[in-house]
Amino acid sequence: MIFERLRPALIAGLCVLFLAGGNAPAFADSPSTGGDLTIAQSLGDRELTLVLRRVTGTPGPLHVDVITHAGTAPGRLTMSATPMGITGASSALPAAGVPTTQAVLDIGQTPGTYSTGLDVDRPGPWELALGDGYRVAHIPFLVPVQATSPPERAVYGGFVAAGILLLVSVLVAARARRGGWVLLPAAGLVAAIAVAVTGAVLSASLPLPPQPGSQLDPTIDNVTDPYARNGPLITDFSRPPVLLAPGGNPLTAGKPGELELNLTDGATGAPVDDLIIHDSALIHLLVVSPSGRLWHLHPIRTASGRYQQHLTLPEPGHYAVSAEMVRRGGGVQLVRVPAGLDVSGTGPVSAPVNPVVLADGATAGSADIGGTSIGVEVANPAAGRPAAVTVQVGGTADLQPWLGMAGHMIVAGPLLSDTDIGTAVGKAPVWAHAHSMGGAAGTGRVAMPPVNGDSTPDETVAAYGPDVSFTYSFPTAGRYRLWIQVERAYAVITIPVVLDVPAATEGGRR
Amino acid sequence: MTATIPTTRRILIAGVAAAAIVVIGVLVWFLRPTPAGPVVMHAGTPHHAVTATVGSAKTGTTAIDIDLTDRAGGPALPATVEIEAVMPLMGHATPPVTAVPSGGGHYRADAVPLLMAGPWELRLSISTADGVDNLTLPISVGN
Numbered sequence: 310m311i312f313e314r315l316r317p318a319l320i321a322g323l324c325v326l327f328l329a330g331g332n333a334p335a336f337a338d339s340p341s342t343g344g345d346l347t348i349a350q351s352l353g354d355r356e357l358t359l360v361l362r363r364v365t366g367t368p369g370p371l372h373v374d375v376i377t378h379a380g381t382a383p384g385r386l387t388m389s390a391t392p393m394g395i396t397g398a399s400s401a402l403p404a405a406g407v408p409t410t411q412a413v414l415d416i417g418q419t420p421g422t423y424s425t426g427l428d429v430d431r432p433g434p435w436e437l438a439l440g441d442g443y444r445v446a447h448i449p450f451l452v453p454v455q456a457t458s459p460p461e462r463a464v465y466g467g468f469v470a471a472g473i474l475l476l477v478s479v480l481v482a483a484r485a486r487r488g489g490w491v492l493l494p495a496a497g498l499v500a501a502i503a504v505a506v507t508g509a510v511l512s513a514s515l516p517l518p519p520q521p522g523s524q525l526d527p528t529i530d531n532v533t534d535p536y537a538r539n540g541p542l543i544t545d546f547s548r549p550p551v552l553l554a555p556g557g558n559p560l561t562a563g564k565p566g567e568l569e570l571n572l573t574d575g576a577t578g579a580p581v582d583d584l585i586i587h588d589s590a591l592i593h594l595l596v597v598s599p600s601g602r603l604w605h606l607h608p609i610r611t612a613s614g615r616y617q618q619h620l621t622l623p624e625p626g627h628y629a630v631s632a633e634m635v636r637r638g639g640g641v642q643l644v645r646v647p648a649g650l651d652v653s654g655t656g657p658v659s660a661p662v663n664p665v666v667l668a669d670g671a672t673a674g675s676a677d678i679g680g681t682s683i684g685v686e687v688a689n690p691a692a693g694r695p696a697a698v699t700v701q702v703g704g705t706a707d708l709q710p711w712l713g714m715a716g717h718m719i720v721a722g723p724l725l726s727d728t729d730i731g732t733a734v735g736k737a738p739v740w741a742h743a744h745s746m747g748g749a750a751g752t753g754r755v756a757m758p759p760v761n762g763d764s765t766p767d768e769t770v771a772a773y774g775p776d777v778s779f780t781y782s783f784p785t786a787g788r789y790r791l792w793i794q795v796e797r798a799y800a801v802i803t804i805p806v807v808l809d810v811p812a813a814t815e816g817g818r819r
Numbered sequence: 820m821t822a823t824i825p826t827t828r829r830i831l832i833a834g835v836a837a838a839a840i841v842v843i844g845v846l847v848w849f850l851r852p853t854p855a856g857p858v859v860m861h862a863g864t865p866h867h868a869v870t871a872t873v874g875s876a877k878t879g880t881t882a883i884d885i886d887l888t889d890r891a892g893g894p895a896l897p898a899t900v901e902i903e904a905v906m907p908l909m910g911h912a913t914p915p916v917t918a919v920p921s922g923g924g925h926y927r928a929d930a931v932p933l934l935m936a937g938p939w940e941l942r943l944s945i946s947t948a949d950g951v952d953n954l955t956l957p958i959s960v961g962n
Contacts, residue, residue, distance in 0.1 A: 395860045395862045403890075405861075405862055406862070406863030406864040407863065489827075490831070493831075525938055525957070526907075526938065526955070528957055539959045539961065540936065540959030541936045541937055541962060543908070543937060543938070546908065548907050548910075549907075549910045574907070574910065575910070576910025576912075577905060582955070583907065613953060637907075638907075638908065
């Protein structure tokens with residue numbers, strides 16, 4: 310029989326395969342369990358940046374960094390974390406809904422990073438309560454789990470089965486009286502390897518399952534196994550728009566007060582409690598004063614669908630208000646408050662805003678803000694054409710990323726009035742928010758690649774600029790107000806600019 | 820004429836058939852349709868440990884049972900429990916249904932409407948002398 314003669318070669322071949330298989334590299338890498346979560350919070354008069362470092366396992370530690378800024382008052386912050394997750398399985402852990410871990414953090418005069426730790430005992434949705442003694446911000450966050458995808462399971466299962474069948478093949482080849490028997494486990498071995506290789510090749514290109522947190526309401530169960538399918542397939546997760554109603558007591562110029570923000574669903578009127586972190590905040594609140602000063606704040610969540618911003622507005626008059634946010638399901642929404650905000654009292658109490666004026670054909674200007682020399686330049690401003698706005702902040706590359714970006718540019722216009730800017734911005738057709746990833750225009754380089762897993766550098770990395778550029782197409786001709794924001798030495802610098810955008814001419818087109 | 824087939828060949832065929840049966844059995848086990856049983860959700864609020872049992876997470880109306888205890892596992896204070904089914908993706912809201920108490924911290928709503936398949940939220944409001952606890956339970960509704 311031919312099998313009898315081939316048996317030694319077959320055994321030797323299987324042994325070689327077995328040894329080689331022992332050194333085979335793992336084909337499939339698990340998808341990343343996410344990176345650090347950065348959340349900007351305007352807690353009282355303090356502008357804080359919380360960084361929740363990546364949780365690598367539960368139960369385990371949650372490292373919390375609080376980054377303070379120039380002018381942040383020293384004091385004590387309290388923190389606690391509450392599990393909010395729902396599960397179908399019985400658990401020995403205490404039921405969700407009450408805090409399970411607490412910490413206090415004393416922040417000092419020096420701006421920078423202050424750290425503390427919490428313990429998380431389960432994956433899924435959590436809520437971090439951050440208090441300063443007067444108010445408490447309730448911040449939802451997610452503790453992820455490294456989940457194994459079905460193709461990965463096929464890879465591992467396939468290779469395990471292949472290993473076992475390899476042993477069986479060797480045994481059968483060595484022991485069976487008739488060599489033909491070895492074909493049975495050998496065929497299984499080939500099938501198992503085919504399954505494993507197919508899984509390994511497919512695992513990188515298969516679409517991700519619906520993501521708890523950003524697409525689905527998170528529960529412990531769907532965070533633990535996002536691949537479990539229990540419901541119809543969905544491709545569009547978007548939700549109705551948010552309606553924003555300001556509330557609270559009327560504000561008086563020069564006096565601290567609380568601006569309440571009530572968020573309701575545009576279709577049902579129910580409170581909106583599914584905002585997700587977008588550009589490092591739940592809500593980016595923009596307020597423009599009658600004299601043209603901009604506040605870019607990050608209101609705290611006080612209850613379901615309710616946010617609050619502590620404010621001391623210096624001048625009486627009409628302020629323009631808008632907010633940027635993202636609901637679960639995706640899509641950035643700019644919600645403008647049509648009625649704006651009226652502040653009573655007498656004033657003005659604040660120093661006037663001296664913007665860099667780029668009008669009458671001027672395309673460059675300069676200013677000195679808090680001892681930092683600022684240069685502003687605009688190239689090709691024309692209605693409907695992409696214009697490049699570049700600021701130079703100081704002389705060295707020492708800008709820090711704020712809200713994950715090298716720079717932010719708020720654009721409002723065309724403005725009908727040069728004296729009552731708050732009213733004019735409230736009525737302006739354009740209220741935009743452009744981002745800069747750093748670098749001069751056209752260098753073809755993103756200055757901020759991820760450095761820590763999926764995470765971009767945090768604010769402690771002072772390595773960007775001094776040039777920060779934006780490209781924005783002003784849709785119509787007219788006078789625009791620009792506020793360019795960068796961070797340097799833990800202070801956010803707001804550069805106000807007045808820009809006249811001319812109508813496009815044939816000569817202006819290229 | 821079975822004698823013409825050698826014994827070893829017959830054993831080989833039987834082995835292959837047995838392996839095939841095992842493979843098919845494993846596939847059937849893993850791909851079997853899961854029965855549409857009740858969906859149990861364990862949750863909690865500042866005052867209560869809550870267990871909600873949705874009779875049938877399918878399109879249509881379903882009974883929902885709510886079991887309340889206090890945080891220590893003891894009996895909860897008498898409560899008024901309201902359930903509102905909301906589908907945020909489609910912007911559907913339904914009138915709240917008041918669950919009827921049957922003693923021992925057990926409450927039952929006989930017919931909560933789940934209008935269509937997809938992700939829904941059951942918004943519970945539990946009012947006691949201690950205050951109102953609100954709780955949102957995400958649930959996936961099948962066809």
